[in-house]
Amino acid sequence: MLRRDGTLVVAREYxxxxxxxxxxxxxxVFAEPPWFEKWSTEDIMKEVNGYFDEANLSFTIAVLPTxxxxxxxFDPYGERVVGFSVAYQVGPGRFPxxxxxxxxxxxxxxxxxxxYGDELAVDAGFRGMGIGTMLMEQRFEAxxxxxxxxxxxxxxxxxxxxxxxxxxxxxxTRVQDLIYRNRYYYMKGLYRSDEVDRCxxxxxxxxxx
Ligand SMILES: CC(C)(COP(=O)(O)OP(=O)(O)OC[C@H]1O[C@@H](n2cnc3c(N)ncnc32)[C@H](O)[C@@H]1OP(=O)(O)O)[C@@H](O)C(=O)NCCC(=O)NCCS
Numbered sequence: 169m170l171r172r173d174g175t176l177v178v179a180r181e182y183x184x185x186x187x188x189x190x191x192x193x194x195x196x197v198f199a200e201p202p203w204f205e206k207w208s209t210e211d212i213m214k215e216v217n218g219y220f221d222e223a224n225l226s227f228t229i230a231v232l233p234t235x236x237x238x239x240x241x242f243d244p245y246g247e248r249v250v251g252f253s254v255a256y257q258v259g260p261g262r263f264p265x266x267x268x269x270x271x272x273x274x275x276x277x278x279x280x281x282x283x284y285g286d287e288l289a290v291d292a293g294f295r296g297m298g299i300g301t302m303l304m305e306q307r308f309e310a311x312x313x314x315x316x317x318x319x320x321x322x323x324x325x326x327x328x329x330x331x332x333x334x335x336x337x338x339x340x341t342r343v344q345d346l347i348y349r350n351r352y353y354y355m356k357g358l359y360r361s362d363e364v365d366r367c368x369x370x371x372x373x374x375x376x377x
Contacts, residue, residue: 195209230251253303278316282317339360340354
């Protein structure tokens with residue numbers, strides 16, 4: 169993908185040699201508002217190890233390679249990590265009860281896989297250039313062999329992620345995180361409806377057309 173200034177941003181699978189670049193970006197972005205989190209390198213390593221315990225992990229980083237115009241090509245050691253995306257398959261029990269119940273029916277009756285988007289972030293100096301969207305599109309691509317997957321993410325109502333979710337076809341489930349009350353679950357593939365059926369019964373959850 170070409171940035172507006174002509175340099176190339178590449179999305180590729182994470183490998184352990186990317187840890188330093190990943191960890192420094194992780195600590196930096198989640199120290200910003202609305203998160204205000206403090207992450208040590210050790211805790212970030214635990215997070216990364218946790219990702220690899222998950223089912224069907226898609227772990228992608230966006231890198232800005234150092235170019236050598238005179239040699240034509242990139243220096244793999246000069247790459248700069250400017251974004252990342254982490255998503256994997258989960259069961260319905262990972263979510264608050266009202267969401268878990270809706271998801272249980274979908275995964276059990278219709279065998280729909282549930283994909284949880286755990287992380288998405290782009291370095292502040294590189295935002296608004298489409299890198300976040302590119303990482304999300306790669307995420308959809310990674311799971312496109314799975315029939316009828318439901319994509320879920322959780323974000324703070326003040327995060328820039330809210331508009332990104334909207335533009336990618338996610339809807340707010342209006343289900344809050346049980347601990348962080350400003351954080352809501354967003355979902356693509358299933359939405360919360362206020363419709364009633366022919367018998368006048370309230371239809372709560374509907375498959376996205
Ligand atoms: C949320 C986040 C990942 C978005 O990343 P990003 O790379 O800036 O996303 P994009 O560039 O694809 O899209 C962002 C905006 O730029 C716009 N945009 C995209 N490409 C553009 C371009 N070429 N020119 C102008 N605007 C562009 C998009 O339309 C979008 O606008 P919107 O916010 O009004 O919908 C980023 O803000 C971030 O890392 N935030 C901090 C971490 C965080 O909160 N993560 C979510 C945790 S749940």
